[in-house]
Amino acid sequence: MIPHVKSLGLVDYEATWQAMQRFTAARTADTRDEIWLLQHPPTYTQGQAGKPEHLLNPTAIPVVKIDRGGQITYHGPGQIVMYLLLDLRRWKINVRELVRLMEQSVIALLADHGVAAQGSDDAPGVYVDSAKIAALGLKIRNGCCYHGLSFNVDMDLAPFANINPCGYQGLRVTQCIELGITTPLEELQGELVRHFVHGLQAHVVT
Numbered sequence: 001m002i003p004h005v006k007s008l009g010l011v012d013y014e015a016t017w018q019a020m021q022r023f024t025a026a027r028t029a030d031t032r033d034e035i036w037l038l039q040h041p042p043t044y045t046q047g048q049a050g051k052p053e054h055l056l057n058p059t060a061i062p063v064v065k066i067d068r069g070g071q072i073t074y075h076g077p078g079q080i081v082m083y084l085l086l087d088l089r090r091w092k093i094n095v096r097e098l099v100r101l102m103e104q105s106v107i108a109l110l111a112d113h114g115v116a117a118q119g120s121d122d123a124p125g126v127y128v129d130s131a132k133i134a135a136l137g138l139k140i141r142n143g144c145c146y147h148g149l150s151f152n153v154d155m156d157l158a159p160f161a162n163i164n165p166c167g168y169q170g171l172r173v174t175q176c177i178e179l180g181i182t183t184p185l186e187e188l189q190g191e192l193v194r195h196f197v198h199g200l201q202a203h204v205v206t
Contacts, residue, residue: 002201003033003086005193007186010077013043013064020146021067023085027144033090035196036083036148037189040075042159047071047137050167057162068137068147070124071167078155078175080189082196083148088140093203095145099124099136101203102149105196106134112191113181123168126151131174135166151192152176153185 008016016038023034044055044063047070054072055063063072075081088098103119106126110117110133117128126134134151152175165171176188183191 001032002197003035003084005035005037007189008036008038010039010041013040013045013062013075016040016083017064017066020083020085024141024144024146027087027142029087031087033087034085035193036081036085037193038081038083039077039079039185040081042074042076044072044074044159044163045137054164054167055162056164059159059162061159061162066147068139070135070137072163073135073137073150073166074159074163075150076155076159078153078185080151080153080185080192081148082151082189082192083146084138084196085144085146086200087144089143091200091204093200095138095140097203098138098145101196101199102136103134104199105192106149106151108195108199109188109191110179110181113176113179113183115179115181123166125166128174128179131172132165133174133176133179151188153181153188 042061046065050071107117124136136149154177160173
């Protein structure tokens, strides 16, 4: 059974994070997997092992310390966030394979629009000419995951200048609009989830 896809619009970060935790805690072997597509108001999130020095310039934007892996990143309107609430055993996939599948979903979407992108063994995410366009982070609990990926479409990138994105000093970030992709965000959401679900199904078959 393919995951149930929910489009939630622009939603508060902390409330959504708590909803993911509740969903995962209440799961049973029969719970249908879900994919949540949404945007967040301006928010910095700091991963479990995140170092506070990666916030270079504190601002009025809140910093939320959360339970995913990774360092600090930024979420804001104009960025697609795709949260994956999956039972990894159901899909016979491990965390490394899931991370690669997430990256490949973005890479395939960008390729459809004539943009060459790649992942990185050293720093999970998707890059176009060494500038990051998608960030990844997951939490695994009892064989199930939550959190997911963020994909920059048409947003204010200025807040990234206040952090070392994902813990990397001087890391450039980019977005679809800068690469000549003007497809509406809602259409790109659909393309992204189609690539991801296709990859997930193909993984089970192979």
